[in-house]
Amino acid sequence: MVVTVARLKQYGTVHEDIALQEGTIANIVWTGCLLRTVLLDLFPSLADKAGNEDWHVVFESSQDCGEDEGGIFGGSIPGGIAIDPSVPVLLAWQQNQQDLTLDHGAPLRVVVPGTIGARSIKWLRKVTISSKPSQHHAQQQDYKSIPYPSELPLPSDDEKARLLANAEPMGWSPLQSVVVEAKREAEKVVIKGYGLGEKGTFSFPSAAAGIPLAQIAVTFLRLSSGTDYEPTMDEHFTERAASSAAKWHKTVLDPAGDGKRWGWTLWHVELEMEAVRQLIAAEGQEGKEGQIVVVVKAIDARGQEQTRWPEWNLRGVGFNGWSVKLVEE
Ligand SMILES: Nc1nc2c(c(=O)[nH]1)N[C@H]1C(S)=C(S)[C@@H](COP(=O)(O)O)O[C@H]1N2
Numbered sequence: 470m471v472v473t474v475a476r477l478k479q480y481g482t483v484h485e486d487i488a489l490q491e492g493t494i495a496n497i498v499w500t501g502c503l504l505r506t507v508l509l510d511l512f513p514s515l516a517d518k519a520g521n522e523d524w525h526v527v528f529e530s531s532q533d534c535g536e537d538e539g540g541i542f543g544g545s546i547p548g549g550i551a552i553d554p555s556v557p558v559l560l561a562w563q564q565n566q567q568d569l570t571l572d573h574g575a576p577l578r579v580v581v582p583g584t585i586g587a588r589s590i591k592w593l594r595k596v597t598i599s600s601k602p603s604q605h606h607a608q609q610q611d612y613k614s615i616p617y618p619s620e621l622p623l624p625s626d627d628e629k630a631r632l633l634a635n636a637e638p639m640g641w642s643p644l645q646s647v648v649v650e651a652k653r654e655a656e657k658v659v660i661k662g663y664g665l666g667e668k669g670t671f672s673f674p675s676a677a678a679g680i681p682l683a684q685i686a687v688t689f690l691r692l693s694s695g696t697d698y699e700p701t702m703d704e705h706f707t708e709r710a711a712s713s714a715a716k717w718h719k720t721v722l723d724p725a726g727d728g729k730r731w732g733w734t735l736w737h738v739e740l741e742m743e744a745v746r747q748l749i750a751a752e753g754q755e756g757k758e759g760q761i762v763v764v765v766k767a768i769d770a771r772g773q774e775q776t777r778w779p780e781w782n783l784r785g786v787g788f789n790g791w792s793v794k795l796v797e798e
Pocket residue numbers: 472473474530531532542543572573574585586587588589590591592
């Protein structure tokens with residue numbers, strides 16, 4: 470299962486009270502039974518509805534978050550995904566061969582691989598087959614991205630509520646790459662991070678739309694001398710990396726990710742400073758003194774690149790742009 474709290478740096482630039490950094494991921498081995506098996510065992514006729522978009526499987530937890538926090542926590546997935554043989558949606562009771570702890574949803578939780586964590590309902594109490602998606606707060610009022618032109622004044626509360634009601638709930642996770650560590654070690658630069666292939670949009674045809682990660686590439690840019698790196702410059706760096714003659718260098722993907730469809734793939738690259746200087750030279754800033762940043766992008770098996778920089782959104786969620794990090798001297 471893919472844990473979604475992975476692009477916290479950008480979240481932190483919107484929510485300045487939360488000083489978060491990237492780097493928190495986990496690949497977990499889950500044990501449970503397939504939701505698909507349970508559903509088809511109880512209701513064999515559901516097999517005929519595999520391709521229909523008009524039904525949903527709604528999960529409800531025993532957790533009451535309180536009226537101000539949205540009430541009972543729950544969420545749903547389209548029915549076709551719940552019974553899709555290529556998406557192993559689990560009713561899980563173990564994590565890494567250990568019984569679930571209370572924090573992680575004991576005694577029973579849902580695990581929907583490849584999607585935002587919010588659909589993996591913990592402390593599961595009820596599963597309903599419904600003609601409508603879940604009406605729970607997390608499905609209807611939260612975990613939605615509302616693209617909005619950043620130069621416009623913020624909308625009124627009423628307008629914001631309207632936009633929120635009309636926005637699509639987030640579902641599958643997009644093509645991603647993140648740089649976690651970038652260090653200068655003598656005459657070498659060592660870069661490490663993680664990435665993930667796209668799982669398509671949360672609509673039909675479901676799992677078939679998932680495209681595996683093929684490559685993660687890095688390039689380097691130099692800041693003009695006297696300028697100090699700030700995370701708010703990242704969008705500008707990605708633009709520079711995309712529009713200049715920047716040369717990209719391939720990284721090494723950890724083979725442990727091979728064939729494991731639903732987990733993060735770790736990657737790394739070690740470059741001589743001379744090679745870094747050449748990549749910077751391609752960008753046209755080789756002569757100047759100044760800090761160096763690394764820019765990272767993912768490319769999938771179809772040759773499609775990760776989104777360079779997503780549209781600004783009102784809620785600061787779902788950031789999936791190219792990743793940037795200052796190379797520590
Ligand atoms: N009942 C319940 N289930 C929940 C949540 C919650 O707040 N309550 N949070 C969801 C979200 S947003 C995530 S990212 C995952 C986190 O799972 P973990 O605590 O095992 O990491 O649980 C999901 N299931």
